[in-house]
Amino acid sequence: MKVLGVETSCDETSAAVVRDGEEILSNVISSQIALHRPYGGVVPELASRHHLQLIDSVIEQALADAHTPLDGIDAVAATYGPGLASSLLIGLNAAKGIAFAAGKPFVGINHVEAHLYSPLLAHGVPNALPMVSLIVSGGHTLLTHATAIGKHRILGQTVDDAAGEAFDKVAKLLGLGYPGGPEIESHAEHGNPAAIDFPRSMLHDGSYNFSFSGLKTSVLYFLRKNPHHRVEDVCASFQEAAVDVLVGKVVRAAVELRVNTVSASGGVSINRRFREKLGAECARRRLQLLLAPANLCTDNAAMIAGLAFHKLQSGGQSDFSLEVAPSIGLGVGDL
Ligand code: KG4
Ligand code: ZN
Secondary structure (H helix, E strand, O other): OEEEEEEOOOOEEEEEEEEOOOEEEEEEEEEOHHHHHHHOOOOHHHHHHHHHHHHHHHHHHHHHHOOOOHHHOOEEEEEEEOOOHHHHHHHHHHHHHHHHHHOOOEEEEEHHHHHHHHHHHHHOOOOOOOEEEEEEOOOOEEEEEEEEOOEEEEEEEEOOOOHHHHHHHHHHHOOOOOOHHHHHHHHHOOOOOOOOOOOOOOOOOOOOOEOOHHHHHHHHHHHHHOOOOOHHHHHHHHHHHHHHHHHHHHHHHHHHOOOOEEEEEOHHHHOHHHHHHHHHHHHHOOOEEEEOOHHHHOOOOHHHHHHHHHHHHOOOOOOOOOOOOOOOOOOOOOO
16 A cells, blocks of 8 residues: 655655555655754744645655656545644645545644654564654654554653754754754764763653753853853763763663663654664663664654554544644553
8 A cells, every 4th residue: 555645744845655654665855944044943934835835846756756646646644733833734735635636545644653653664563562762853852652553652751842952952052053953963073972061850760751951051051151161062961961861761661661672763863872872772781772764763754654554554544624733742542
C-alpha cells in the first residue's frame, strides 16, 4: 500500500510517498529556515503564505520522485496537529482535497506521534518494540514508553521549555544565528564541555520530567558575570548539561521499565554529542539504540505517511470533517 503524506505543521513544507509503512519512495522537504532566519524564529504569517505557495509543487515532486501517479496512491495522510494553526490548515486542506477528489481514504496524523515512531521507519517495527522513546525538538521534549504502534504512554515531559527551544534561546543570548541547535553544536566542537558547571536540572529527582529554563537562566547569569567568556566553552558546557539530562533520563527509563530498545527523534536528536553519549550509555547497558537519519528526525512527511499506513491497518481512517488541532497533545494509546 502506497500512502501520500503531507506535513506543514511549522516551517517545513513536505510531501512523501511511503510503501507499507517502511519503504520511503520519496520525501520532499522544503525548509523555510532561510526565510525566518532574519527574525530569529518562525513568523506564522510568513510560514503559512510560503506553505500555500509551495504545497502543490512539493506534492507533485513527491509523486514524481516516487514514480507514482495519483492513481497509484492508496491513501492520503496529513498532520492535523499540534503546530501553527495557519500552517496546519494548508497541508490538511490540500491532503483532504486530494483524497476527496481521487476517492481515496484520508488519515489525519498527530505530529508528535509521528515523531515517536519515526525511528521505526528506518529500522522496521518487529524487533524494536517495546521501546522507550525520546521526542526532543523545538516544540517538544517527551519521554514515552511504546509497546506497539499506537500503544504508548507518556512517562515524562518538560515542565517549561523544550530542549530545542533552550538551544535556540541560548544561541540568541550568545548572538549566534537561528536555529540555535546546529550553531551551538558547531561552536561546542572547539570548546571545553567541563569549562562551566551548568546545572543538570531534575536529573536526579526520580521523575521522568525535564526542565530547561533554569539552565538557560544560568547561561544568562554566567554571561553577565563573565563578559570575556569564550563562546565555544559556553556552548560546549551548555550542550553537555542539556545532553546529560536527556541521556540520563531516557537510559534510566529503559532500565527501570526493563525495556531493551531506546529510540530518539526530533531535531535535537541530530546533535552529535547527544548521539555519542546516548550511544555509549546504550552500549554499556546492552540496549538497542534506534536513531533515524537526520532528514527523518526533523519535520518531514515520510513519518506522516509511515504512521498513516499503520493507522489504516487498524481502521484508523479519518473523516473529511477533521479540523486542525494546534494544541493537541500526544494522546495516550491503550498500553
Ligand atoms: O524537529 P524539529 O525540526 O522541529 C520541531 O518540531 O520543533 O526541531 C527543531 C529544533 C530546533 O530547536 C533546533 O535548534 C533543534 O531542533 N536542533 C538541534 C540541532 N539541529 C536542530 N539542536 C541541537 N543540536 C542540533 N544539531
Ligand atoms: Zn516536529
